Amino acid sequence: xxxxxxxxxxxxxxxxxxATMNCSYKTSINNLQWYRQNSGRGxxxxxxxxxxxxxxxxxxxxxxxxxxxxSSSLLITASRAADTxxxxxxxxxxxxxxxxxxxGTSLTVIP
Amino acid sequence: xxEVTQTPKHLVMGMTNKKSLKCEQHMGHRAMYxxxxxxxxxxxxxxxxxxxxxxxxxxxxxxxxxxxxxxxLLNLHLHALQPEDxxxxxxxxxxxYTGNTxxxxxxSWLTVV
Numbered sequence: 001x002x003x004x005x006x007x008x009x010x011x012x013x014x015x016x017x018x019a020t021m022n023c024s025y026k027t028s029i030n031n032l033q034w035y036r037q038n039s040g041r042g043x044x045x046x047x048x049x050x051x052x053x054x055x056x057x058x059x060x061x062x063x064x065x066x067x068x069x070x071s072s073s074l075l076i077t078a079s080r081a082a083d084t085x086x087x088x089x090x091x092x093x094x095x096x097x098x099x100x101x102x103x104g105t106s107l108t109v110i111p
Numbered sequence: 112x113x114e115v116t117q118t119p120k121h122l123v124m125g126m127t128n129k130k131s132l133k134c135e136q137h138m139g140h141r142a143m144y145x146x147x148x149x150x151x152x153x154x155x156x157x158x159x160x161x162x163x164x165x166x167x168x169x170x171x172x173x174x175x176x177x178x179x180x181x182x183x184l185l186n187l188h189l190h191a192l193q194p195e196d197x198x199x200x201x202x203x204x205x206x207x208y209t210g211n212t213x214x215x216x217x218x219s220w221l222t223v224v
Contacts, residue, residue, distance in 0.1 A: 003153060030209045042115075042201060042217040043154070050210060088153055096209035097142045097161055101153035 004089055004102035012108040019076040021105040023089030024069075030092045032065055032072050033099070036085045043088065046074075081111045114138075115216035117202050123222045126192060132219045134185040134202030140214075141207035143185040145177060148199040148218070160185060161207050192223045 004025035013019055023032070031050045035043040049056045049065045049072065056063045062075040076083055089102040115136045124130045134143065142161050146154035159167035160179040174196075176188040185202055199220055205213040 033212065035215075040199070040220075043203075043215040045212050045214065048210075048212055090213075092209060094209075097144075097159055097205065097207065098156065098167060099144070099203075099213055100156060104153050 003100055004091060006087075006089060006102040006105045008105060009103070010106045010108070012110065013079055015079060015081055015109055015111050017079055019079050019083070019107055019109070021074050021087055021107070023072045023074070023102045025072075025089075025091045025100075025102070026070065027091075028094055029067075030094050030096065032063075033090045033092070034061075034063060034072075034074050035088045035090060035101075037088065037104075038085045046087075076107075079107075079109045081109050083107060084109050115202055115204055115214050117200075117216035117219050119219060120217065121220045121222075123224060124189065124192065125224055126194070128192075129188070129190045131189065132187040132200055132202075132221070134187075134204075134216060135183055136204040136214070137183055138204060138214065139182075140204035141182055142205045142213075143179060144203040144205075144213065145185070145187050146201040146203065146215075148201060150198075154201055158187075189221070192221075194223050197222045 033048045034046040037043045047058045060077045065072045088104045090099045118133045145157040148154040157171045158177045163179045178186040199218045201218045202216045203213045205211045
């Protein structure tokens with residue numbers, strides 16, 4: 001399988017706490033993207049980090065990428081109940097236009 | 112406008128039926144994708160079209176037949192499906208060169224009875 005692995009599979013935190021989820025992948029990539037999916041809905045793009053970048057921020061999101069370890073992390077700070085969703089990493093192969101998803105992390109933020 | 116529109120939202124079909132899922136985008140993207148997602152699982156890549164030509168087929172059974180009539184439209188023709196094909200089918204699009212965001216539609220829920 002070309003999928004990455006994410007951990008934890010599920011995460012439950014209190015509102016206001018930080019949430020960290022990790023993604024590991026198998027092959028060299030062009031970039032890595034993080035998506036959010038509310039139950040039964042489409043995927044919403046959160047952030048893209050290129051293979052030559054190590055860290056990126058967007059609002060309450062912080063993403064890191066370590067290509068030597070083939071891993072990435074997504075940090076959501078000051079979580080809100082509305083952040084409750086599944087989060088997926090997706091890697092783009094060096095050949096381009098092939099995006100494979102990680103196994104996902106289900107985040108529950110308790111008000 | 113970063114919208115990918117999929118129709119229908121829900122589809123119930125028998126195993127002998129022929130139906131189609133449709134996807135449309137007006138972002139000028141020249142790469143379009145079909146993904147299949149089962150409950151509590153990640154999306155799985157099925158097909159990729161680049162400049163209206165099929166570039167990737169992830170060993171998908173022939174009962175799924177993709178079509179890209181023009182740069183804005185992507186169809187998925189369904190025939191003789193099995194109950195295990197019931198899933199959320201997601202369409203996406205992106206620029207055709209690397210390093211770009213892919214944008215997803217809301218998906219079509221397919222139930223095969």
